[in-house]
Amino acid sequence: MKPFARNTVKVSTPRKPAPATAEHAPLQLERFLPYRLSILSNTISQAIADDYQRRYDISVTEWRVMAVLARFEGLSAREVAERTAMDKVAVSRALARLVEAGRVSRVTHDDDKRRSVLGLTEAGWTMHDEVAPMARAREREVLAKLDAEERAWLNRILDKLQPIER
Amino acid sequence: MKPFARNTVKVSTPRKPAPATAEHAPLQLERFLPYRLSILSNTISQAIADDYQRRYDISVTEWRVMAVLARFEGLSAREVAERTAMDKVAVSRALARLVEAGRVSRVTHDDDKRRSVLGLTEAGWTMHDEVAPMARAREREVLAKLDAEERAWLNRILDKLQPIER
DNA sequence: TGCAAATGGTTTCATATGTAACTATAACGG
DNA sequence: CCGTTATAGTTACATATGAAACCATTTGCA
Incomplete structure (x- = not known):
């Protein structure tokens, strides 16, 4: 494999597959499931x-913690970690910021002083009630690209690829 | 003390949805598309x-750059960025490591000295030829959870949610 | 021409994230 | 009981990542 492309021809806009394709069977990235999922996931989450994020100065991880606390009252940090599929360090940090910002309340558990008992504050609920509908609306926008049948299949497929535990 | 006289509510194992549910309409995270995609994507990519990663000391971003260079010879860094959907800083850094490690060759473009002309080296190809089949095998494992019909739908759905540009 | 604007790419800095070590408390086994 | 082990959570450190500033070169056009 000599780099004979040294000087000559159309280096300018090399759109052609590499010659070695046949022998090397390179991955077709844009058809590769993990890659596609990663792009799609990032695109949507970012949108x-x-x-x-700008409006409330809050990160995705913090928002997820809040979303979980909105549904389940009095969870411990570990339980939040379970439900958000985040690791406990990430949760700890998110909580630090959220408590600091006055959006989450934290007291220590009566019977087990290691645990904390978490919940949204007034301010937390207020913000939640503004963000949740926005998030749902965005989700609807994405799903609007699919028809009903496709949406059904998507759900089914996601369920099979990743059984929801609990 | 009397385990009975717990005056506080039962903080012990709070599995019940928060009482405020009705008024606040909290997000059901585990049914929320962006969340599910993010988890699924991370799980698969990580696997x-x-x-x-361990075996070759290479990151996902570096691998993606290599995969693209395996298919398209002589790309510039910017073109790699386009095809990997990574930003140019990430590409620049990945390339620095890859060139350093002797897996990617880089020369400057003859007609435009700003550009680089990239390609896999011998060592790069060798590694590529070991990793690519592994990646494909993993993908197959994931897809094996679906039947043929589901796989077809998945493809169709991904295409619709995220048109492959180019 | 010549100079402002655009482009390819790298560097810098601030922030995010993961792993491992650490602290405090609780549970367990003899 | 008492010492070991496990658990909840935080801290420290090292690495990754993104935005913006930056350098070099090329392009557009007056």
Whole structure:
């Protein structure tokens, strides 16, 4: 494999597949499931996050923590970690910021002083009630690209690829 | 003390949805598309990356750059960025490591000295030829959870949600 | 021409994230 | 009981990542 492309021809806009394709069987990235999922996931998450990140100075991880606390009252940090699929360090940090910002309340558990008991504050609820509808609206926008049948299949497929635990 | 006389509510294992649910309409995270995609994407990417990261000391972004260079010879950094959907800083850094490691060759373009002309080296190809089949195998494992019909729908859905440009 | 604007790419800095170590408390086994 | 082990959570450190500033070169056009 000599780099004979040294000087000559059309180096300018090399759109052609590499010659070695046949022998090397390179990955077709844009057809590769993990890659596609990663792009799609980032695109969508970012679009939604843009909506609230600037406005409320909150990160995706913090928002997820809040979303979980909106549904389940009095969770411990570990339980939040479970439900958000984040690791406990990430949760700890998100909580630090959220408590600091006055959006989450934290007291220590009566019977187990290691645990904390978490919940949204007034301010937390207020923000939640503004962000949640935005997030849902964005989700609808994305799903609007699909028809009902496709949406059904998507759900089914996601369920199979990743069984929701609990 | 009397375990009975717990005056506070039962903070012990709060599995019940928060009482405020009705008025606040909290997000059901585990049914929320962006969240599910993010989890799924991370799970899968991580599983695959684990295969080669340790073994070759290479990151996902570096691998993606290599995969693109395996298919398209002589790309510039900017073109790599386009095709990997990474930003140019990330590409620049990945390339620095790859060139350093002797896996990618870089020369400056003859007609435009700003550009670089990139390609895999011998060592790069060797590694590529070991990693690519692994990645494909992993993808197959994931897709094996679906039947043929579901796989077809998945493809169709991904195409609609995220048209492949170019 | 010549000079402002655009482009390819790298560097810098601030922030995010993951791993491992650490602190405090609780549970367990003899 | 008492010492070991496990668990909840935080801190420290090292690495990754993104935005903006930056350098070099090329392009557009008066």
